[in-house]
Amino acid sequence: MPSRTWLPEGASAVACLTFDVDAETGILSVNAKAADHAMAISHQQFGPEIGVPRILDILANLHVRATFFFPGWVAERRPALVERIAEAGHEIGHHSYSHVPASSMTREEEEGDFVRALKVFEEIGVPIHGHRAGLWEASWSTPAIVAEHGLSYDSSLMTQDSPYRITTPHGSIIELPPHWSLDDWEQYAFLPFPEIGQHIKNPSDVLDMWIGEVDAMRRYGGLFMLTNHPFLTGRPSRAVALEQLIGHILDAGDVPILTGHELATHLAEVALPQRAHDKPEIEEGLFPAP
Numbered sequence: 001m002p003s004r005t006w007l008p009e010g011a012s013a014v015a016c017l018t019f020d021v022d023a024e025t026g027i028l029s030v031n032a033k034a035a036d037h038a039m040a041i042s043h044q045q046f047g048p049e050i051g052v053p054r055i056l057d058i059l060a061n062l063h064v065r066a067t068f069f070f071p072g073w074v075a076e077r078r079p080a081l082v083e084r085i086a087e088a089g090h091e092i093g094h095h096s097y098s099h100v101p102a103s104s105m106t107r108e109e110e111e112g113d114f115v116r117a118l119k120v121f122e123e124i125g126v127p128i129h130g131h132r133a134g135l136w137e138a139s140w141s142t143p144a145i146v147a148e149h150g151l152s153y154d155s156s157l158m159t160q161d162s163p164y165r166i167t168t169p170h171g172s173i174i175e176l177p178p179h180w181s182l183d184d185w186e187q188y189a190f191l192p193f194p195e196i197g198q199h200i201k202n203p204s205d206v207l208d209m210w211i212g213e214v215d216a217m218r219r220y221g222g223l224f225m226l227t228n229h230p231f232l233t234g235r236p237s238r239a240v241a242l243e244q245l246i247g248h249i250l251d252a253g254d255v256p257i258l259t260g261h262e263l264a265t266h267l268a269e270v271a272l273p274q275r276a277h278d279k280p281e282i283e284e285g286l287f288p289a290p
């Protein structure tokens with residue numbers, strides 16, 4: 001079982017509030033034909049237009065800081081929004097350029113997409129410390145690319161429910177693991193086309209589940225890595241549930257809310273479990289290859 005020694009003093013768990021501002025790329029990365037569907041595009045535009053400002057208000061009222069992961073494609077089209085978030089004290093994270101799953105790319109394609117996003121953030125003038133793969137679909141090359149370009153952490157992989165270190169030929173990075181159970185996509189994502197999900201769950205039930213996870217994380221000394229999307233959680237009753245969730249975390253008193261960068265900075269001097277990132281060798285013919 002992972003030790004609790006990674007926790008800041010007095011903490012029983014740590015919470016990171018992360019918002020992936022996928023906007024149009026959330027559906028374009030599934031199917032380029034989504035661009036022909038005005039309703040679907042407008043559904044995604046709600047995220048940066050209405051969802052992000054609403055979430056920023058909630059965070060400001062509760063005096064907590066978060067990490068906003070941007071695909072470079074989205075940041076390039078909305079630099080003022082990126083600046084506004086950064087000026088409010090939040091972290092901007094790297095969420096690929098196109099949001100196309102890295103697992104579907106060659107290493108060269110992935111690195112090209114990665115660097116293209118880095119250039120966008122550099123042009124806007126925001127520092128980048130962390131990366132999250134589009135759809136969490138990191139490849140077997142992703143940690144090495146993240147390390148090679150000088151970022152300190154990734155948040156896409158799930159071997160533990162507390163931070164760990166991934167070693168790569170370009171040095172090590174810290175992994176801040178997310179999980180599907182703490183993602184609003186599996187609760188709220190619904191569109192007839194393209195197929196992104198068929199979920200419109202009751203925010204009260206989602207709040208109940210996430211509060212249960214906060215409390216269980218305190219028992220196990222885990223990382224409560226919340227992954228929300230402004231086009232989903234920005235809707236009214238979901239935003240209110242988010243506010244109540246953050247209130248619960250704050251009331252607990254022993255679950256500091258940190259940005260990914262703040263947590264990675266704390267962990268830089270901490271002994272963590274180390275793992276390599278190697279594709280398992282598969283014996284030919286043993287498993288089906290449809």
Ligand code: ZN
Nearest residue numbers: 020022134135
């Ligand atoms: Zn995303």
